[in-house]
Amino acid sequence: MFDALKSFIAEVSRSEQAGKRFDEDDYRLAAAALLIHVASVDGATDPAERARLSAIIEERFGLDPSATAELVEKAEQSDRDAVDFYQFTSVLKRTLDDDGRLKIVDMMWDIAFADGEIHEFEENTIWRVAELLGVSTRDRVLSRQRVARDAPPETSVEPLPPGPWSPPPKGGA
16 A cells, blocks of 8 residues: 555656656756747748757757657747747856856857858847857857858858958959
């Protein structure tokens, strides 16, 4: 009888934990919601962005495919319900150190580069989130350069066209 009661209590506590696996104070939910926002901020979530999103979540958070799908579903809902980024960045600032917050910015750039082009809304979102996370402008720019350099060739972004900010051509006036 005692074993049955013990088993029942263990089962109930397991189901409560499963239901709260990704609660609002979980940094993984906050990070995933920001990644989803970056993937969809340009108006369309490209299949490459979707695939890269799942891969990043699995790799970085050590989740299996079903847990990844659950986190993505909860993060999509969380992103839809959000009125600003503060609810996500405040969780990340409380739970992650400087290096961890920079890795979130790296993951956001990774998602932005996944479809082969950086949209101005993606860039602006990453800039705003990095500011809220306390990531310096220098670190954000270096993060973008690092992720762009490491991006697979099929997703690499075209260089900017020459303009007034470009160095003068060699051997020319």
